[in-house]
Amino acid sequence: MLPILLNMTGRCVLVVGGGSVGRRKARASIDGGATVRVVALEPRPDGWTAGEWLHEPYRVEHLDGVALVVAAATAEVNGRVVRDARQRGLWVNSATDPADGDFALPAVVRRGGLTIAVNTGGAAPALARRIREKIEAEYDDAFATWVRLLDAIRPLVHERVPDPARRRVLLDGFADWPWLQRLRAEGEAATWQRMRDALE
Secondary structure, eight states, X not given: OOOOOOOOTTOEEXXXXXXXXXXXXXXXHHHTTOEEEEEESSOOOTTOOSSEEEESOOOGGGGTTOSEEEEOSOHHHHHHHHXXXXXXXXXXXXXXXXXXXXXXXXXXXXXTTEEEEEOOTTSOHHHHHHHHHHHXXXXXXXXHHHHHHHHHHHHHHHHHOOOHHHHHHHHHHHTSHHHHHHHXXXXXXXXXXXXXXXXX
């Protein structure tokens, strides 16, 4: 497997199957910025407001206009979805036969701009989930703020520091653990000001 992160903003993911696996994979796609079209024999769950939910059997036409496909129905239906997607040159994930698909949806921890993905190659999804839970406990919301500050300071460093070696030292330093400790102790505004002061 080649680990990659896809920019799915404004792109459609088709999820075939509306059971717990299909809903989980649809939600992961939405969290990743995609729009979602769910095709399922299961009725739309109460409170589900994200994207399309088509309460009908899968048809090949459901692939029209999608960028990625997730087959999360029965093994028989998933096999059809995989074959149809491949004929159209679309990447597909199969919940019932991961080796038959083109990509995996890992267990993910998101903290603002920080994304951490865990995958066991389909060997042990329960282990991937437990590792994700451990990471979630360790990487709190302060990481989201830290990443946001790093994103804001980076263009200022490039604008104000002409020497490439000095730029590398500054950016590497801002991404070191003492800045996270400072952020937790002093708050966002004070940490941002200290970052600005370090540029002077």
